[in-house]
Amino acid sequence: MSAFNLKSYLHTCGQLTGEALHRFLPSEEVPPCVLHQAMRYSVFAGGKRIRPAFVLATADCLGLPHGGAIHAAAAIEMLHTYTLIHDDLPCMDDDDFRRGRPSCHKQFGEANALLAGDALLTLAFETAASAPAAPASLVRTLAAAAGSRGVVGGQVADLAAAGTPADVDTILFIHEHKTADLFRAAVEMGALAAGATPDTLAALSRFGRATGLAFQIVDDLLDAENPADTSFSCIHTLGIDSAKARAAELTNEAMRALDGFGSSAEALRQAARYLLERTT
């Protein structure tokens, strides 16, 4: 029995990340005000700060106080927010709402939303490059995960596959890049900030990837409960039972990657289990 309380841990991580984002984002009084309003509107929209929590929990696991990884945590949340803003645009998923509020382009217009996304992506790298340790490695890790062979590549494949029954290889490509790459990067950035050895980095990287893949399957399962959703989903191909089994198997894979870490990895383990249990 562990006395560790995941809910309060995630709450603390979210608060630290929120405070850092307030510090790193330009004030709404800095011109052009509408741009900074749009950036803050989307960054402070009630997101759960899951990716930053994985950055901070990884740093924790390696003995680095949260302050040492806060640039990485804020950077990955800025980057995640840019992907949501651009995803919602009319030429992409064309979503008018996000977390119960008008999406960024419904609130500020398409051009301002496009540019707010661009500015958040840019600020993510400026923030990572301002970290106290390993700034260039943080930037390279984040950029490789976010770029054409990572998140952006996954989005292109996702758009191409929408509305068609996808084969298993296509599903894996999309889940790997659209989602798992950023979870992997979150964990790797926490590890790099803490000065992890290559072996430790590799094990944590496997944990981040498996957790991200499981997270996306669970997301697809949750979306499957909404019959109006026509976006790409692995459930059309795998079916509900097989998708649930695959998510559980990936979560076990994530746990095995942490075998050598002992109790210092308790936050990572519980966070990964919590993501799985959203559907079960």
Add this chain to the structure above:
Amino acid sequence: MSAFNLKSYLHTCGQLTGEALHRFLPSEEVPPCVLHQAMRYSVFAGGKRIRPAFVLATADCLGLPHGGAIHAAAAIEMLHTYTLIHDDLPCMDDDDFRRGRPSCHKQFGEANALLAGDALLTLAFETAASAPAAPASLVRTLAAAAGSRGVVGGQVADLAAAGTPADVDTILFIHEHKTADLFRAAVEMGALAAGATPDTLAALSRFGRATGLAFQIVDDLLDAENPADTSFSCIHTLGIDSAKARAAELTNEAMRALDGFGSSAEALRQAARYLLERTT
């Protein structure tokens, strides 16, 4: 009389930058192929590689061989190309053509063009962070110049001012951020790659800023010859004669910033004069 030949110098810089871009950009055979095709379509569209030439000429001026600054040169051209792709989108300037060919979104569709721009912006930072010297400083300099207080901020102000007569402060804000920030960053990145002292960096930074401001006025003068152009222009406020005088004055300011540099800065001086002389 200098024996220095600017035309052949710029040609060499363009060739080196083009070769580096070919190396750093993923091949069109890497999935998702359409994304990499779109990125390469826009990067290899016949651009003049002016900003990379300023990176390389600054490195030259400080005794750094071109190879030492090639990451910075390629990064700034990727970043410049992303701004062109996003600028051309329907929600921005809605341009169907760029350099005599269909713009990226006319050729590949809006979503792919949006994502190709995102991927180039991301790759610009990955490339800068892979430089052999001062990678984190290069990323911070490029991001600060490109972000919400730089190029993106200038574009928001430019869109807000289009079609209205702007006052001189607004013109300066737009020119400073939409254009001069990236010229300044080009020169600063060349200087950082070469390990410049703070005083040298500051002088070169003044040179880059003044050259960029002059460049944008000359661009507005060239656009004024096309009566179909309705985008924001300083000519509506300043008039042709006053704009020409201001561009010449800024070029002189750029020359004065190089006073302490002797003949090693000949490429920078001639390049700045060449940009001015496009209209006269």
